[in-house]
Amino acid sequence: MPARNLKSIWSWAMYDWANSVFATVVIAGFFPVVFKQFWSTGLSSEQSTFWLGSANSAASLIIVILAPVLGALADCKGWRKHLLLGFMSAGALATAVLHWAGGGDWQAALVLYMIALIAFMAANVFYDSLLVDVSQGRNMDRLSGLGYAMGYLGGGLLLAFCVVMSQQPELFGFTAAMDAVLFSFVLVAVWWFVFSMPLGLWVKESTPLVQNRLQAGQIWRETRNTFRHCLAQREIRLFLLAYWIYIDGVDTIIFMAVDYGMSLGFSVNDLITALLLTQFVGFPAAIVxxxxxxxxxVKTALLFAITVYGLITLWGYFMTTPKEFYFLAVAIGLVQGGVQALSRSWFARMIPAERAAEYFGVYNMMGKAAAVLGPVLMGLVAVLTNNHRYSILSLLIFFIVGFLLLLKVSAPASSDTHKSDNATYGA
Structure with missing residues (x-):
């Protein structure tokens, strides 16, 4: 493979290394802990779970609305990298400002978190679509897996450093552990911004077939056309429906696992240790x-991973000890990256490369539409039943239905070339 292609491949994968620290340190790690113990003082455990779940769902709902339009805009103007870097910068800035949110100021913390989360998810629309520019057919699964593996490694390394910093704050010039934890948000912002630069410098974005003027009506028409094309093709339609459902369970576990563990009375150290296990198991597992x-x-592998997630959900309902939480963390690490990577590469094979951002706008819209439901469902079940165990059990339905729908989708063909626009639409 030419050195130029290798540089673009590694530069693309480095964005996973860059942005996954937000997913690991902020979404899955420290934000739920700080929100429950520092920002949401005065709220009950059930109320804090409800508001955290609602914030995750609200951010996802906004992306549901924006993603297809942003995708059409990016493909129309050739702005995928520009929009990715713009949203990345906004997300990094909002993350850094979390450092200055005061104790008990849970509303401000949630607003900043939502801004950062929306920017994180919006940037991913364009990042995912760039996969078709740097991959070459058969290496799509491996390249997608490499990205997630880099993300697990980068996220795990920074999380490990932040954990050490919070446990021994005096070594880093802090007077209290909470000061060190809050400073972790600044480190995430800097890491995210700095390691995004290789993508901006060395990933070449394909030129749109036609450069169109920026007209709102045209952008909406392109968005509607993309939806029609997706709905008109049985395999894409069924795949997106299955993905919409099973990825809801996956994303909700990412968003809410630490909150759930805290609700069961597990210590913060136990929960962060489990999260580190997931990261470092996930690094090689995503590649393998x-x-x-x-x-x-791909289909058989995905069905297996969804089955494992269903078993994880059942085990989560019955678990009583931190040791069991560790086992669940390892199990999640073994399959989480695989589900995400193979879903992305499967969809990339089904779409025309020249309209990748539009199609990945729909793909991300479906994923985030699902993410609206899961966290809210967990929060509502916890409040209505006053039992957090029922909230985790409610996620089982997503894996059962997603599994059954995916059975109906034909496995993707490996190919060295992408479908052309005409071939995809049957013209």
Missing amino acids: FSRVGERIG
Whole structure:
């Protein structure tokens, strides 16, 4: 492979290294802890779970509305990298400002978190779509897996450093552990921004077939056309429906696992240790799972991973000890990256490369539409039943229905070339 292609591949994968620290340190790690123990003082455990779940769902709902339009705009103007870097910068800034949110100021913390989360998810629309520019057909599964593996490693390394910093704050010039934890948000922002630069410098974005003037009516028409094309093609329609449902369970576990563990009375150290296990198991597992998908088929590998997630949900309902939480963390690490990577590469094979951002706008819209439901469902079940165990059990339905729908989707064909626009639409 030419050195130029290798540079673009690694530069693309480095964005996963860059942005995954937000997913790991902020979404899954420190934000739920700080929100429950520092920002939401005065709220009950059930109320803090409800508001955190609602914030995650509200941010996802906004992306549901924006993602397809942003995708059409990016493809129309050739702005995928520009929009990615713009949203990344906004997300990094909002994350850094969390450092200055005061104790008990849960509303301000949630607003900043939502801004950062919306920017994080919006940037991912364009990042995912760039996969078709840097990959070459058969290496799509491996490259998608490489990105997630880099993300697990980068997120795990910074999380480990932040944990050490919070446990020994005096070594880093802090007087209290909470000061060190709050400073972690600044570190995440700097890491996210700095390591995004290789993508901006060395990933070449394909030129749009037609450069169109920026007209709102045209952008909406392109968005509607993309929806029509997706709905008109049985395999894409079924895949997106299945993805919409099973990824809801996956994303909700990412968003709410630490909150759930805290509600069961597990210590912060236990929860962060479990999160680190997920990260460092997920690094090699994402790469290996992509290879497994090549050997046994992407569909079979995905069905297996969804089954594992269903079993994880059941085990989560019954677990009583931190040791069990560790086992669940390892199990999640083994399959989480595989589900995400293979879903992305499967969809990339089904779409025309020249309209990748539009289609990935729909793909991300479906994923985030699902993420509206899961966290709210967990929060409502916790409040209505006054039992957090029922809230985790409610996620089982997503994996059962997603599994059954995915059974109906034909496995993707490996190909060295993408479908053309005409071939995809049957013209």
